[in-house]
Amino acid sequence: MIFSNLVVKKDEPIYLQIEKHIKQGIKNGELKKHSKLPSTREVSKFLNISRNSVISAYEELESMGIIITKRGIGTFVLIEGENENYEYNVDYIERINAYGDTLKKFDIVKSELPYKKGMISFKSISPESHLFNLDDFKRSFLDAWAYEGANLLNYGYAKGYKPLIDYFLEYMKEKQINTINKDILITNGFTEAFDIVISSLTNKGDTIICEEPTHNTALKIMKAYGLNIVQVKMDKEGLNIKSLEEALSNHNPKFGYLIPSYNNPTGIVTKTERRKEIYKLFRKFSVPIIEDGFNEELLYTSSPIDPIASLCGSGNGVIYIGSLSKILFPGLRIGWILADDKLVDILESVKRGKNIHSSFLDQSAFYYYLKSGAFNRYVKNVRKYYRDKYNLVVNLVEKYIPYEYITGEGGLHIFVKLKNNLDARKLLDLCYKDNVLFMPGDIFYENMQNTSKFITGNDTFRIGFGRVTDEDIEKGIKIIGKNIRLLTKA
Numbered sequence: 001m002i003f004s005n006l007v008v009k010k011d012e013p014i015y016l017q018i019e020k021h022i023k024q025g026i027k028n029g030e031l032k033k034h035s036k037l038p039s040t041r042e043v044s045k046f047l048n049i050s051r052n053s054v055i056s057a058y059e060e061l062e063s064m065g066i067i068i069t070k071r072g073i074g075t076f077v078l079i080e081g082e083n084e085n086y087e088y089n090v091d092y093i094e095r096i097n098a099y100g101d102t103l104k105k106f107d108i109v110k111s112e113l114p115y116k117k118g119m120i121s122f123k124s125i126s127p128e129s130h131l132f133n134l135d136d137f138k139r140s141f142l143d144a145w146a147y148e149g150a151n152l153l154n155y156g157y158a159k160g161y162k163p164l165i166d167y168f169l170e171y172m173k174e175k176q177i178n179t180i181n182k183d184i185l186i187t188n189g190f191t192e193a194f195d196i197v198i199s200s201l202t203n204k205g206d207t208i209i210c211e212e213p214t215h216n217t218a219l220k221i222m223k224a225y226g227l228n229i230v231q232v233k234m235d236k237e238g239l240n241i242k243s244l245e246e247a248l249s250n251h252n253p254k255f256g257y258l259i260p261s262y263n264n265p266t267g268i269v270t271k272t273e274r275r276k277e278i279y280k281l282f283r284k285f286s287v288p289i290i291e292d293g294f295n296e297e298l299l300y301t302s303s304p305i306d307p308i309a310s311l312c313g314s315g316n317g318v319i320y321i322g323s324l325s326k327i328l329f330p331g332l333r334i335g336w337i338l339a340d341d342k343l344v345d346i347l348e349s350v351k352r353g354k355n356i357h358s359s360f361l362d363q364s365a366f367y368y369y370l371k372s373g374a375f376n377r378y379v380k381n382v383r384k385y386y387r388d389k390y391n392l393v394v395n396l397v398e399k400y401i402p403y404e405y406i407t408g409e410g411g412l413h414i415f416v417k418l419k420n421n422l423d424a425r426k427l428l429d430l431c432y433k434d435n436v437l438f439m440p441g442d443i444f445y446e447n448m449q450n451t452s453k454f455i456t457g458n459d460t461f462r463i464g465f466g467r468v469t470d471e472d473i474e475k476g477i478k479i480i481g482k483n484i485r486l487l488t489k490a
């Protein structure tokens, strides 16, 4: 009975107390819409009050459209109560841990100047999507569907889609990597692969040696896990050997993280001889290497160079991470880790713990795409496309941008060091007003910060050109050049 908890007070008209009690009952969900109220006679008897008070309350509520009396049937609630709702607020920002805080702090998608429609953007190094061969991919998708059917929509295996694993194992062999006692784990691109390796094999405070400058996402992940990052200077051939030896002997590092084939951001390609020297040094100091095979497939200014992983024969000192993201379908988020099979067995459990497995539908479609030979045709095609753009960019930069040096042997970007420590962020601010965007270089350095004082990399920037039309490349580089001259005069 709705009135069992109503204590009638003497200092307030009784009809009002009944009216409020019914309204409260509706509000808190005790009285649902369409539910029947006790008759006025029952209420007066139950509460030992005059029936007229109850009738007045019911009439008042009826006039407000809250209840309705149907002659000979009864009185019913006409309206819905509010959902039960007890406001409860928590300060989540206050509770964010160091991991979340670091990733937020260094989230350049949020902190850097945003792209606006109509701008010429050299910021991205993504591939040009109009080059994707959609018909080939559509066929591969239908093949996957025909061979695997609904299985692709059920749970799969953490390690990955077996035919794709076997494909990548063969692919690694073609790159002269010895795959005996090694295995592959399929991941969501390089980024997850790196996260899995780092989170499984390092502890807070461990030191990682990497190139200076290096991939911003890798820096961010290492920082989030509380690692100590030691960046080693590069020259035009790759890591400087003397500096590397010093770093290896002074810092007792846990790992090296290297991008030998198109370092991001410099675009420097480490040649075979230098790769050997680097590998031998890491081996001498018993420090394993995480090799990022980034953009290997796009090498077009030199003959193919085997990965560092190919140098360790049947040894397991190199963990190779592969991803075709910057060439083909980054949206599929497919990458892989090739490593010692006992390690992969553990990383497989880590992957399962993180997200069960990568999408089998995507892996299968990707596998049929690679198997069909479409990938080889596509790579040939895009190499030419990007090589032409690269040549255009280099010619224009040489003509319009006063630089100390530029690096980059192709791929999808080049890197510019400005003369006289000119601040690339000031340059970016000016260019942004002219609707031109690029990536400031400081984000690729351990001290990555947008600060006003000079820090390493402040006088550098990256020009990504994969998705910029030739016309805009010319327009944009001229604008950058004009603004450098403005800043230099100031």
Ligand SMILES: Cc1ncc(COP(=O)(O)O)c(C=O)c1O
Binding pocket: 125, 188, 189, 190, 191, 192, 215, 259, 263, 264, 292, 294, 323, 324, 325, 326, 330, 334, 335
């Ligand atoms: C150095 C480097 N490695 C790998 C990748 C690819 O990452 P993902 O496969 O997660 O897209 C990138 C993308 O920018 C990169 O710069």
